[in-house]
Amino acid sequence: MDNMARLSSSQCTKVFLQRDFTEGTGVRFQNKFPQELEGKIDRAILERTINTVNSIYLEAESLSGRTYCESCFACMTAYIAYLCMDTHYEKCLKKVARYIEEQNKTVFVQQGLMLVDPAERGLRVFEICILTEQQNR
Amino acid sequence: MMARQTGIFYLTCTLIIVTSGLFFGFDCVYLAQHVTPAIPAIGGALFIFVMATLFRTSFSDPGVIPRASLDEAAELERQMEVPNAGSPGTYRPPPRTKEVVIKGQVVKLKYCFTCKLFRPPRASHCSLCDNCVDRFDHHCPWVGNCVGKRNYRYFYLFILSLSVHCIYIFACVLTNLILRAQQDNFLTAMKESPASVIEAIVCFFSVWSIVGLAGFHSYLVASELTTNEDIKGSFTARRGADSFNPYSKGSIFKNCSQVLCGPVPPSLLDRRGYVVPDSSQAHHVSGPETQKERESNSVNVRHEYYGSTTVTNQKTGNMGTNTAPDLPPPAVVTTADEMLPAGENVKKREMISYQTPDGTINNKLPPLNGTSSPPTCGGRKNHIWDMTLNQLNYMGRSNNHAAIHGTNPGSVYPQPYRHSDYLSGTSVLPAVKGNKSTMSRGCSTDF
Ligand SMILES: [Zn+2]
Ligand SMILES: [Zn+2]
Numbered sequence: 001m002d003n004m005a006r007l008s009s010s011q012c013t014k015v016f017l018q019r020d021f022t023e024g025t026g027v028r029f030q031n032k033f034p035q036e037l038e039g040k041i042d043r044a045i046l047e048r049t050i051n052t053v054n055s056i057y058l059e060a061e062s063l064s065g066r067t068y069c070e071s072c073f074a075c076m077t078a079y080i081a082y083l084c085m086d087t088h089y090e091k092c093l094k095k096v097a098r099y100i101e102e103q104n105k106t107v108f109v110q111q112g113l114m115l116v117d118p119a120e121r122g123l124r125v126f127e128i129c130i131l132t133e134q135q136n137r
Numbered sequence: 138m139m140a141r142q143t144g145i146f147y148l149t150c151t152l153i154i155v156t157s158g159l160f161f162g163f164d165c166v167y168l169a170q171h172v173t174p175a176i177p178a179i180g181g182a183l184f185i186f187v188m189a190t191l192f193r194t195s196f197s198d199p200g201v202i203p204r205a206s207l208d209e210a211a212e213l214e215r216q217m218e219v220p221n222a223g224s225p226g227t228y229r230p231p232p233r234t235k236e237v238v239i240k241g242q243v244v245k246l247k248y249c250f251t252c253k254l255f256r257p258p259r260a261s262h263c264s265l266c267d268n269c270v271d272r273f274d275h276h277c278p279w280v281g282n283c284v285g286k287r288n289y290r291y292f293y294l295f296i297l298s299l300s301v302h303c304i305y306i307f308a309c310v311l312t313n314l315i316l317r318a319q320q321d322n323f324l325t326a327m328k329e330s331p332a333s334v335i336e337a338i339v340c341f342f343s344v345w346s347i348v349g350l351a352g353f354h355s356y357l358v359a360s361e362l363t364t365n366e367d368i369k370g371s372f373t374a375r376r377g378a379d380s381f382n383p384y385s386k387g388s389i390f391k392n393c394s395q396v397l398c399g400p401v402p403p404s405l406l407d408r409r410g411y412v413v414p415d416s417s418q419a420h421h422v423s424g425p426e427t428q429k430e431r432e433s434n435s436v437n438v439r440h441e442y443y444g445s446t447t448v449t450n451q452k453t454g455n456m457g458t459n460t461a462p463d464l465p466p467p468a469v470v471t472t473a474d475e476m477l478p479a480g481e482n483v484k485k486r487e488m489i490s491y492q493t494p495d496g497t498i499n500n501k502l503p504p505l506n507g508t509s510s511p512p513t514c515g516g517r518k519n520h521i522w523d524m525t526l527n528q529l530n531y532m533g534r535s536n537n538h539a540a541i542h543g544t545n546p547g548s549v550y551p552q553p554y555r556h557s558d559y560l561s562g563t564s565v566l567p568a569v570k571g572n573k574s575t576m577s578r579g580c581s582t583d584f
Contacts (some may be wrong), residue, residue, distance in 0.1 A: 008337045019242070021237045025258050025272070025384060027402075053425045063391075063399050071398035078189035079291065108483045122203035124254060 008096065012049040013133040017050070017126035027057040029118065041111050050102050050126065053096055061137070062093030096103050140204050140323075146195060153191070153299070160306050162314045163332040171316060176309060183302045190295035191280060191287065198404040200271035200286030202252065202260060210253035210442045215503030217248075242383040259286075259384065261365055275364045289363075293354050293395075302349045361385045361392040379412040417505055 015037060020030045031050050033043050067088050074081045097117045104115055110128070116127035165177040203357045205213070217233070233248035235255050246255045249262050252269045255260065261273035263283045272286035284292045317326035327334050355441070357367060361384050366372065372382040386392050 016212050019392060021239050024239060024486055060402075063395060067400045067579055068394065068398045071400075075294070075397075077188050079193050080189065084398060084420070087400065087403070102229065119405065121206065121209070122230045123402070124205065124257075126210055127209075130480065 013130045014132065015128040017128070019124065022136070026061045027118070027123050028054050034128075037128065038112070041108070041113055045107060049100075049107075053118070053126070056079060056092050056096050056099065060089045064088075142422060143281045145278045149191070149279045152198060152343070153184075153187060153338065154337055156306065157302075159332040159336050163330055164306075164309055164336070167330070168315075172312070173580065180302075180305060180309070183298060187295065187298045187302050190291045190298060193291035194277075194284065194295050195282045197282075197288045197291065198271075198406055199266075199283040200402075200409060201266070201283075201404075201406055202254065202269040202271055204251075204256065205253040213248075213253065213255070235499055240383040242381065244383070259363065259366070272363060273365050284364075290397055290401065293358060296347060296351045296354060300351045303340050303344045303347055306336055307344060310337045311339070342452065358396045359389045361395065383511055443521055449508045470576065494570045 004012040013036070015032055015034045017029045017034065020028045029050055031047060033046065034117050037046065052063070070088060084121075097119065100117050102116050108115055112130060113128040116129065119126070121127055149386050161177060161184075162178065168176045185454060233250075234245055235246045235248070237246055237258065238244075239258060243349040245257050246258065249256050249269050250255070251262060251267065254269070256269050257271060259272045260269050262300065263276050265271065265276050266283050268283075270283045270285035274289055276283045277292065280292065280295070282288065299532045313330065314323070314331050315338070317329055320326075337373075354364075357364065360382065362372075362382060372380055386395055421490070
């Protein structure tokens with residue numbers, strides 16, 4: 001209708017990748033390539049990105065020796081330590097945010113797509129905005 | 138993160154603090170002199186731990202799942218529409234459950250009408266907090282908060298340490314009384330130290346329930362269940378061979394360390410603050426209210442807006458003063474809903490019909506008598522319960538916008554508004570929070 005090349009993300013079409021619960025309740029997003037993105041992005045690229053994000057979440061949720069020590073230490077201090085330190089999980093979420101931002105910059109925005117950090121959506125969905133399409137549902 | 142009713146929480150605090158205070162003030166002095174100074178030291182450490190875990194439980198986010206953004210809700214709505222799209226006359230609500238397979242176990246996910254999302258496995262909607270809580274255990278009035286994924290650990294440690302503390306005080310008080318009684322008889326000992334008697338009584342009556350609760354939760358921790366699942370018998374009711382708890386890690390030890398030392402996700406609430414779907418309102422509305430009502434978009438805030446009619450009424454009150462007098466009636470949003478008798482949440486389908494500034498009435502979802510529902514103010518108040526704050530905001534914004542640009546709607550919204558337009562408010566514009574007051578304009582007839 002008009003020649004706006006890029007719409008603001010409030011009006012663009014959005015594609016949602018839902019959570020994948022097959023492995024349990026840990027944070028994990030479906031790796032199925034959505035039809036709406038056909039021809040807009042290389043399957044492999046998207047898949048790789050989602051796999052990376054999933055693996056960071058997996059690392060965050062795994063009961064590693066590090067988290068174990070962290071929790072025990074916090075417990076010893078009656079959880080007062082949490083007031084002044086970032087947990088491993090928080091660090092991982094920041095890592096995801098950084099990774100997504102970087103991927104947006106280097107790959108996705110050039111293709112007219114934008115990923116939204118799932119943490120901003122309460123880890124419910126992985127949102128992908130198609131910046132070049134008006135919402136027309 | 139506390140629910141409204143905090144009375145019982147203060148009672149809990151008072152009981153613990155007063156009893157411990159009496160213990161430290163009277164018994165400890167005597168016992169430190171006559172037995173060992175380690176007694177007040179251990180008691181002090183226990184007391185600090187109890188209070189720390191209590192406050193952690195009460196004041197941390199239990200794992201609230203932030204409500205779905207408008208686009209997400211629309212997307213789910215769209216997916217659910219598909220099965221009976223072909224029957225406009227006989228509209229039935231689409232199935233509101235989804236099945237997922239977790240480690241081979243089929244688990245039903247229910248749709249939450251309030252939060253507009255499919256509750257993840259183990260999550261449940263707390264009617265008192267009005268939020269979906271992940272790994273929902275129960276709502277504990279004694280700590281004044283939900284117990285869920287993020288604070289179950291603290292809750293468990295709280296009751297565990299409290300039962301130890303209780304037993305410890307009781308034992309010390311008895312020792313005190315017996316030591317005193319050795320010098321004289323038991324009655325004079327009780328007269329000498331009346332505080333000990335009070336403590337003994339409080340501890341004696343509370344210790345049973347606390348120890349019982351601690352035992353029950355130890356069992357739950359060991360089998361990685363929640364109170365909610367245990368009561369419903371989710372994984373034991375159907376005694377089928379393939380009915381097992383898919384969340385269990387396999388061994389008691391692993392389950393315990395998962396609950397007590399496992400990673401806990403940070404709160405997801407405030408993160409949502411800076412991607413507020415309705416942030417773009419800042420461009421359309423400016424005024425004193427904008428500043429005043431600039432609140433975070435966390436789920437809590439909405440509680441007030443939903444829970445109290447006074448707020449909404451007050452908002453209705455000041456409409457009209459804001460709209461310019463000569464404009465055509467602004468777009469009106471009416472929502473028809475069908476109330477289904479539901480247990481924990483109000484189940485409704487909302488239908489939105491609205492009048493665009495150029496006079497046409499559009500409606501969508503479901504396609505029945507939408508156009509006939511008159512744009513009056515006398516409508517139901519109830520539907521507000523079902524709408525997310527964002528929707529309210531967005532509608533308010535759109536309508537407000539329509540009012541401002543009443544003669545020239547095409548400038549921003551080229552076509553008659555579609556339902557999806559209302560639901561498309563997401564924007565990544567930074568920082569500016571939504572302006573709730575906008576809803577008092579335009580669509581005030583409903584609110
Ligand atoms: Zn809910
Ligand atoms: Zn609750």
